[in-house]
Amino acid sequence: MKNTTVATGAGIPYHTFAELLSMLEGxxxxxxxxxxxxxxxxxxxxxxxxxxxxxxxxxxMQVEGSSQVRINTTDFHIHEKQVLLIPPTAVRQFQEVxxxxxxxxxxxxxxFVARSGISKKxxxxxxxxxxSLPGFDLKPAExxxxxxxxxxxxxxxxxxxxxxxxxxxxxxxxxxxxxxxRSVYMRNNSDKKIQLTRKEDITMRFIKLLNDFCREERSVxxxxxxxxxxxxxxxxxxxxxxxxxxxxxxxxMVIMEAKLLLNDISVSLAQIAEQLYFSDxxxxxxxxxxxxxxxxxxxxxxx
Numbered sequence: 001m002k003n004t005t006v007a008t009g010a011g012i013p014y015h016t017f018a019e020l021l022s023m024l025e026g027x028x029x030x031x032x033x034x035x036x037x038x039x040x041x042x043x044x045x046x047x048x049x050x051x052x053x054x055x056x057x058x059x060x061m062q063v064e065g066s067s068q069v070r071i072n073t074t075d076f077h078i079h080e081k082q083v084l085l086i087p088p089t090a091v092r093q094f095q096e097v098x099x100x101x102x103x104x105x106x107x108x109x110x111x112f113v114a115r116s117g118i119s120k121k122x123x124x125x126x127x128x129x130x131x132s133l134p135g136f137d138l139k140p141a142e143x144x145x146x147x148x149x150x151x152x153x154x155x156x157x158x159x160x161x162x163x164x165x166x167x168x169x170x171x172x173x174x175x176x177x178x179x180x181x182r183s184v185y186m187r188n189n190s191d192k193k194i195q196l197t198r199k200e201d202i203t204m205r206f207i208k209l210l211n212d213f214c215r216e217e218r219s220v221x222x223x224x225x226x227x228x229x230x231x232x233x234x235x236x237x238x239x240x241x242x243x244x245x246x247x248x249x250x251x252x253m254v255i256m257e258a259k260l261l262l263n264d265i266s267v268s269l270a271q272i273a274e275q276l277y278f279s280d281x282x283x284x285x286x287x288x289x290x291x292x293x294x295x296x297x298x299x300x301x302x303x
Contacts, residue, residue, distance in 0.1 A: 012091050014053045014243070017109050030157035030170055031256050032112030035150060036105045051093035055243030056109050058086040059181070061147055065101035069094055076134060078103075081143045083181070084135035088243040104150050108174070110203075110242045111252035114210040116171040142184045149177045167260055202227060203241040206234065207249075214253040216277045220246045255291050258284075262300050269296055 021027060027034055051070060060069065062078040069076050070093040071086055078084050086092050088110065138146070153173040160166035196204065209223050217223070223246060224231040231246075238246040254276060261272045273284035288296045 012051055012053055016054065017056045017107075020054060020056070020107070028158045030160070030167070031259060032115065032252070033106070033108040033157070033170075033174065035154040036107065038102050051091050053089055053091055053243065055088050056107050057088060057113075058084075058092070059106040060084040060086070061104045061106075061143065061150065063102035063104060063147065067095065067101060067103055071134065074134075078135065081138050081140055082135060083138060083143075083146075088241065104147060106150060106153075106177070109252065110207055110244065111210075111249055111256060112174070114207045114214070114249070114253055115256045116174050117211060136185060136189065138184060139188070142188075146177065146180055146184070149173065149180060153177060164260055164264055167263075199237045199241055202229065202234070203238050206238055206246060210249065210253050214250065215257060215275065218250050218254060218277075220250065223250075251287075251291050255288065258288055258296065259299065262296055265300065272296070 015023070017032065021029060021034070024034075024036070024040070027036065027040060060067070060078065060083065062080055062082050062084075064080055066080070067078045069078065069084060069086070070091075072091050076084055153170065156166070156173055157170050160170065205227055206223055209226055213222070220231045220235055224234040227234065229237075235246045238244070238249060242249065244252070258272060258276060261267055261275065267275075269284070270281045273279075273281045276284060278284040278287065285295055285297075288294075288299070292299065294302070
């Protein structure tokens with residue numbers, strides 16, 4: 001993977017995951033995740049005009065041909081059977097898709113990682129999100145296997161009925177892809193150890209705690225106490241690494257949980273409020289509307 005360093009200017013725009021989806025004009029997605037390929041070229045033209053920052057992770061798999069992506073001040077030239085990883089908050093600029101260029105890009109938020117159910121014992125799997133590991137080569141068989149897993153994930157979330165069981169399958173497929181990617185990397189690079197910075201380590205620990213406690217604990221103070229840091233330091237650290245504050249990620253997790261429960265029409269709003277530890281249905285509805293712009297009942301009708 002060839003790379004060169006270039007100069008960048010100030011005033012880099014910032015786009016949230018939701019804004020990115022809006023720019024991609026109707027691309028099918030699941031909450032906090034989507035997969036884009038060269039078939040989405042027309043939609044992607046909105047993204048190649050300028051560099052920007054965002055709040056999501058990207059894993060790019062180069063299927064055929066080559067691509068060029070600028071990350072911060074470095075141009076990366078990705079060739080066939082290579083993988084490129086882009087962490088949140090990194091400045092990224094995608095070049096025009098050339099004829100014959102085939103790729104697949106997995107885009108997801110920190111909230112989706114936490115909601116997927118990653119366990120504490122699997123902390124090292126998140127090492128891939130370190131800015132110190134931009135990308136690596138894969139053997140053809142390894143690449144093809146990972147690509148098949150990615151396409152299966154895409155097929156599942158584009159054909160789901162939104163049932164809780166379907167969402168769980170999506171999480172399992174996502175985690176299986178990450179586990180396999182890490183396994184392949186470790187098998188081919190056993191002599192290389194990925195080093196997380198202190199801030200990256202704190203952020204990944206926070207994400208795993210979110211998975212365990214997001215339903216009953218919505219206070220940054222609680223998570224900061226679990227990690228022996230101040231709430232202010234945790235908020236600043238998480239925002240620096242992911243592009244979103246600790247409080248914003250907590251809210252995102254709760255909203256994802258709420259939407260999953262709302263997809264099951266047999267569960268009343270009062271029951272959902274109770275399961276998410278709100279004092280009553282009114283406060284749950286107020287929280288939901290503040291974060292989504294619509295009420296839980298309106299969301300249920302749209303779904």
